[in-house]
Amino acid sequence: MAEAQHVLDAPSPEPRSGIYDADGYLAEDFLEPVAAAIEAEDAAFLRETVGPLHESELGDLLRNLDEDERQALVRLMGEEFDYTALTEVDEAIRLSIVEAMPNEQVAEALRELDSDDAVYILEDLPEDDRKEILAKLPFRERLRLRRSLEYPEESAGRRMQTEFVAVPPYWTVGQTIDYMRDEEDLPESFAQIFVVDPTFKLLGAVDLDRILRTRRPAKIEEIMHETRHAIPAETDQEEAAQIIEQYDLLSAAVVDENERLVGVLTIDDVIDIVQQEAEEDIRRLGGVGDEEISDTVVTAARSRFLWLFVNLATAILASLVIGLFDATIQQMVALAVLMPIVASMGGNAGTQTMTVAVRALASRELDIYNAARIVRREVMIGFLNGALFALVMGIVASLWFEDAALGQVIAIAMMVNMIAAALAGILIPLVLDHFGADPAIASGTFVTTVTDVVGFFAFLGLATWWFSG
Amino acid sequence: MAEAQHVLDAPSPEPRSGIYDADGYLAEDFLEPVAAAIEAEDAAFLRETVGPLHESELGDLLRNLDEDERQALVRLMGEEFDYTALTEVDEAIRLSIVEAMPNEQVAEALRELDSDDAVYILEDLPEDDRKEILAKLPFRERLRLRRSLEYPEESAGRRMQTEFVAVPPYWTVGQTIDYMRDEEDLPESFAQIFVVDPTFKLLGAVDLDRILRTRRPAKIEEIMHETRHAIPAETDQEEAAQIIEQYDLLSAAVVDENERLVGVLTIDDVIDIVQQEAEEDIRRLGGVGDEEISDTVVTAARSRFLWLFVNLATAILASLVIGLFDATIQQMVALAVLMPIVASMGGNAGTQTMTVAVRALASRELDIYNAARIVRREVMIGFLNGALFALVMGIVASLWFEDAALGQVIAIAMMVNMIAAALAGILIPLVLDHFGADPAIASGTFVTTVTDVVGFFAFLGLATWWFSG
Numbered sequence: 026m027a028e029a030q031h032v033l034d035a036p037s038p039e040p041r042s043g044i045y046d047a048d049g050y051l052a053e054d055f056l057e058p059v060a061a062a063i064e065a066e067d068a069a070f071l072r073e074t075v076g077p078l079h080e081s082e083l084g085d086l087l088r089n090l091d092e093d094e095r096q097a098l099v100r101l102m103g104e105e106f107d108y109t110a111l112t113e114v115d116e117a118i119r120l121s122i123v124e125a126m127p128n129e130q131v132a133e134a135l136r137e138l139d140s141d142d143a144v145y146i147l148e149d150l151p152e153d154d155r156k157e158i159l160a161k162l163p164f165r166e167r168l169r170l171r172r173s174l175e176y177p178e179e180s181a182g183r184r185m186q187t188e189f190v191a192v193p194p195y196w197t198v199g200q201t202i203d204y205m206r207d208e209e210d211l212p213e214s215f216a217q218i219f220v221v222d223p224t225f226k227l228l229g230a231v232d233l234d235r236i237l238r239t240r241r242p243a244k245i246e247e248i249m250h251e252t253r254h255a256i257p258a259e260t261d262q263e264e265a266a267q268i269i270e271q272y273d274l275l276s277a278a279v280v281d282e283n284e285r286l287v288g289v290l291t292i293d294d295v296i297d298i299v300q301q302e303a304e305e306d307i308r309r310l311g312g313v314g315d316e317e318i319s320d321t322v323v324t325a326a327r328s329r330f331l332w333l334f335v336n337l338a339t340a341i342l343a344s345l346v347i348g349l350f351d352a353t354i355q356q357m358v359a360l361a362v363l364m365p366i367v368a369s370m371g372g373n374a375g376t377q378t379m380t381v382a383v384r385a386l387a388s389r390e391l392d393i394y395n396a397a398r399i400v401r402r403e404v405m406i407g408f409l410n411g412a413l414f415a416l417v418m419g420i421v422a423s424l425w426f427e428d429a430a431l432g433q434v435i436a437i438a439m440m441v442n443m444i445a446a447a448l449a450g451i452l453i454p455l456v457l458d459h460f461g462a463d464p465a466i467a468s469g470t471f472v473t474t475v476t477d478v479v480g481f482f483a484f485l486g487l488a489t490w491w492f493s494g
Numbered sequence: 495m496a497e498a499q500h501v502l503d504a505p506s507p508e509p510r511s512g513i514y515d516a517d518g519y520l521a522e523d524f525l526e527p528v529a530a531a532i533e534a535e536d537a538a539f540l541r542e543t544v545g546p547l548h549e550s551e552l553g554d555l556l557r558n559l560d561e562d563e564r565q566a567l568v569r570l571m572g573e574e575f576d577y578t579a580l581t582e583v584d585e586a587i588r589l590s591i592v593e594a595m596p597n598e599q600v601a602e603a604l605r606e607l608d609s610d611d612a613v614y615i616l617e618d619l620p621e622d623d624r625k626e627i628l629a630k631l632p633f634r635e636r637l638r639l640r641r642s643l644e645y646p647e648e649s650a651g652r653r654m655q656t657e658f659v660a661v662p663p664y665w666t667v668g669q670t671i672d673y674m675r676d677e678e679d680l681p682e683s684f685a686q687i688f689v690v691d692p693t694f695k696l697l698g699a700v701d702l703d704r705i706l707r708t709r710r711p712a713k714i715e716e717i718m719h720e721t722r723h724a725i726p727a728e729t730d731q732e733e734a735a736q737i738i739e740q741y742d743l744l745s746a747a748v749v750d751e752n753e754r755l756v757g758v759l760t761i762d763d764v765i766d767i768v769q770q771e772a773e774e775d776i777r778r779l780g781g782v783g784d785e786e787i788s789d790t791v792v793t794a795a796r797s798r799f800l801w802l803f804v805n806l807a808t809a810i811l812a813s814l815v816i817g818l819f820d821a822t823i824q825q826m827v828a829l830a831v832l833m834p835i836v837a838s839m840g841g842n843a844g845t846q847t848m849t850v851a852v853r854a855l856a857s858r859e860l861d862i863y864n865a866a867r868i869v870r871r872e873v874m875i876g877f878l879n880g881a882l883f884a885l886v887m888g889i890v891a892s893l894w895f896e897d898a899a900l901g902q903v904i905a906i907a908m909m910v911n912m913i914a915a916a917l918a919g920i921l922i923p924l925v926l927d928h929f930g931a932d933p934a935i936a937s938g939t940f941v942t943t944v945t946d947v948v949g950f951f952a953f954l955g956l957a958t959w960w961f962s963g
Contacts, residue, residue: 049736050861081740088859205706215703216685216744233702234684237674267518270769271550273762275685275744292761293742299765300739303772304853310776311849312842318854322871326878329846333839333879337886340838344831351827358820361830362813365946368834369809370802373781377798380780384773385787390557392519402791409795410802417806477834 044082051089059086063094068101076105084113087122088319096125108134112145117319120149128154132161139213140166140187141294144173148183172287181265182258184298185279185288188212191219192245194228199241216275216291220249225285227255227278255280258287265290266298306387309465310380312336335470343368343477350485353492359426360488363435367484370414371442371476378403378450379472383464386454400451407447408440415439434491438484442476445483449475513551520558528555532563537570545574553582556591557788565594577603581614586788589618597623601630608682609635609656610763613642617652641756650734651727653767654748654757657681660688661714663697668710685744685760689718694754696724696747724749727756734759735767775856778934779849781805804939812837812946819954822961828895829957832904836953839883840911840945847872847919848941852933855923869920876916877909884908903960907953911945914952918944 046052062070075083075098087095087110099106099122111119123131123146135143135158147155147170155174159167169187176182189212192201201218205211218236220229229249239248255278256265269277269292279288308314312332316325347354347364354361382399385391391399415436423432453471454464515521531539544552544567556564556579568575568591580588592600592615604612604627616624616639624643628636638656645651658681661670670687674680687705689698698718708717724747725734738746738761748757777783781801785794816823816833823830851868854860860868884905892901922940923933 049733049858050863056863079741081742085858089863202706205703206709211703211707214701232683233706234674234680237671237702237705238680240675264518270762270765272548273550275761292744292765293739296739296761296765296768299768300772303769303776307772307776307779307853308849310779311845313846313849316850318850318859318868322874322878325871326875329843329875330879330882332846333842333883336842337835337839337883340835341890343838344835347831347834351831354830355824355827358824358830361823361827361833362816362820364830365816365834365837365950366806366809366813369812369946370806373802373805374798376780377782377801380777380782381785381787384776389518389554390787392517394519394525394558399787402794405791406795406798409791410799413799414802414806421810477838481834 044078051085056086056089059098060090060094063090063097063101066097066101068103071098071101072105075102078107080107080109081113083107083110087114087118092121095122099126106134108146109138109142112142115317115319116149117317117321119146123150124154128157129161132158135170136162136166140169140173140288141184143170144183147174148178176258179262180258181256181260181262181279181290182288184262184265184294185258185290186212186294187288189219189286189289190215191221191225191286193222194220194244194246194249196245197241198236198239198243198245198248201236201245202241215289217289219278219286219289220245221286227280227284227286230278232275255284256290257282262298263302266295266302269295270299306383306465309463310383310469312469332470339470339474339477342474343481346478346481347485350481350489353485353489357431357488357492359422359428359431360485363422363431364481364484366418367435367438367442368477368480370418370439371446371480372473374407374410374443375446375450375472375476376469378407378447379454379464379468382451382454383468386458386464391455396455400448403447403451404444407444411440411443414443430491431488434488435484438480438487441483442480445479446472446476513547520554525555525558528567529559529563532559532566532570535566535570537572540567540570541574544571547576549576549578550582552576552579556583556587561590564591568595575603577615578607578611581611584786584788585618586786586790588615592619593623597626598630601627604639605631605635609638609642609757610653612639613652617643617647645727648731649727650725650729650731650748650759651757653731653734653763654727654759655681655763656757658688658755658758659684660690660694660755662691663689663713663715663718665714666710667705667708667712667714667717670705670714671710684758686758688747688755688758689714690755696749696753696755699747701744723747724753725759726751731767732771735764735771738764739768775852775934778932779852779938781938801939808939808943808946811943812950815947815950816954819958822954822958826900826957826961828891828897828900829954832891832900833950833953835887836904836907836911837946837949839887839908840915840949841942843876843879843912844915844919844941844945845938847876847916848923848933848937851920851923852937855927855933860924865924869917872916872920873913876913880909880912883912899960900957903957904953907949907956910952911949914948915941915945 044052044055059071059074062074075086078086087098090098095118111122135146138146147158150158159171162170173183173185173187190205192204217230217232219227220231221227229246229251231245231249235248254268254272254274256268258279258281265277269290274292276289276291278286279290281287305315308316312329314328314332316328320328382391385399418439419432419436422435423429449472453475454468457464457467513521513524528540528543531543544555547555556567559567564587580591604615607615616627619627628640631639642652642654642656659674661673684702686699686701688696689700690696698715698720700714700718704717723737723741723743725737727748727750734746738759743761745758745760747755748759750756774784777785781798783797783801785797851860854868887908888901888905891904892898918941922944923937926933926936
């Protein structure tokens, strides 16, 4: 081992590099010198310290700097700046960096990137800048990027990498290995090679471990597997990710409308997509659309306004129901004190059912074949918990207001509203999904509207009938 | 191509195989004949139809059968049943199948699986069964599985695959390729080989594409890369997944406390983990713990009960606040009609802020360095939307009850509650996270408690002071 040029240190048991603290945040003793060097315009220090960072680490650093510092860092590092890091930060930060750069320099930077990363940066730019930057790229790269950009947003064609290795089926394993040893222009990394006919029509694929296990004279067509899972470029990215995930593929071929190989979707894209889609569901359930934490106050306020406005309309609807019974409330203020409890319990129970339903629809565990069974299940859960909380709340209300009749009224109303909550929680997502709407985005409001209206109506209506009867 | 044994069909443009319908659910004309064959005990038909399915497709089939059909299918298919499919269904289904099988047969089935899949099935079984099944396995496999099972639940050691390829650093690329061509006992698929010293201490790793690009005489130690990202086996699976994801690795080495290689965590496990963790966040935000849709009614009802019980306590707290002002309400029933609107708008605005905060904490975009800025941002958003909705609701209430003073009271209360919502929505997750609690699980209740209490108190308190002053 004495003459080896790449003698390595023993692997450190620390899984992340030293720039992070124990909680996984960037460490102060890394951030401070970097910020000081930016302030002092110390380009040499920055190239040495920031240059070797992984793109994701550089992304974390960018997130921790303010806008001026970011732009200064990019300027000071010059060609040493790894523009792949721009795919690791959110849109607002990416735009603030790219728009501060001359288009000439952006084009220069994009040439160094994989096509999927270049597309990722280009797609958010204003139309004019995008055109100008593309015009400054060499013909072949321009063509590739333009083709990706022509596919719809969030499609497999938009997310694919256009660099891949493709060989003809009659090559031997030996020829293929020799080709890979000689060829300079291979993708930076790959896990699979594709097999195509002379018109680039996809015939199959071979995983690299299969090539390494096979002797040189064997033909590629003998060891390739059928690519049943070739993905049409127009496919939505979520569906494409589901296919790769379902069949545990390391990468999947993307084909055009003539079944010709145009790109490859790799598993790290799939992880990003899976996370992005889960994120989207969480945000939609929480009523905050596509907001990012780096959005400005006005952008964020505007995007939340619509949801709050819908909620205001439904809250007024619930108030109109209360208004129907104002005479009863005046006679018996205890009703006003207790009514939010009935509505709130229904709202929570409905949200529980809805959460289960929305996720089961997303993972396709809930479909028209088992819908009836799941609806029955939810109603039974609503009945069980409804009965328990009716009992608890009936006793609490009887003792609190020393009025057994009031206890009975709230118990029945609670029971009714918990069953209504179960029905609304399961049926509303099912109906929305059936009509092609995303149940994550709208179910919440509808469900709580139902539980508010039913809750107030059942409790106040029953009380009116009971105490004036 | 005439003599090739593996002539392939052209790839179908259909990304999934024909057993699914256009919506991605299992097709009726696949399900019905299978169910009929199970009924008729037609083992030959089942082996032919179900045998070639991918494990995930078989998993989908199991989910679509009822318990008796599932057990009959496993029995009828005998050795043709792919037990890997048990890792694709949820715990309740997995247990109902495994517990219906004699332990002898389970042991037989586990021998065919990769170690990580075997562990996945074993870990949910009752202690006694697990011991008995392990005892029936050959010594080496028993040892491996037992070691994985000794690591904590949801750790890298529990999820790792113990089959991997490891070679010494002084081997040449040629030797390594020859070894892989000759060796029978390789993992089913792999994307990386590891480099170890004679005591199995991890020295580095080489991606397969690097081996294929390099000429035979080069030494492995010259092309290996340092495995900075070796993962200690006790690491929590979520943290391990974050490392693999952050550095776009195809797989990562798992090492024991002596830095010896004990297994490999592959990227498809990472996708499962990423999805599982996002799922967990969604469920916790929705108040439904670890419930699965195949859980029984009683199990599900019990797991939701606790959350509803906490909600009842907080709802009663809000009612106590209302009770303070019962005299005012009796004088002016309009207050009872309008008060749920103030509370509901605050609750929704708080949930929005909380959703953003919980996700930003999970992705480490929110930390102690930028917390002050994010809190300011949220308060400003609350102020903006608060002012808008105060104006809208002030006008609506004035016109509805023909009372300008009532409009002013609700406008001020709305403003106050929207700012309280912003503060609660951001500070509660931050504080929970600071004390090591999962903000997804508890923030929701705390936030709506704050907005209910502040909403009712501000509105009714202000009205009492205003109208009796």
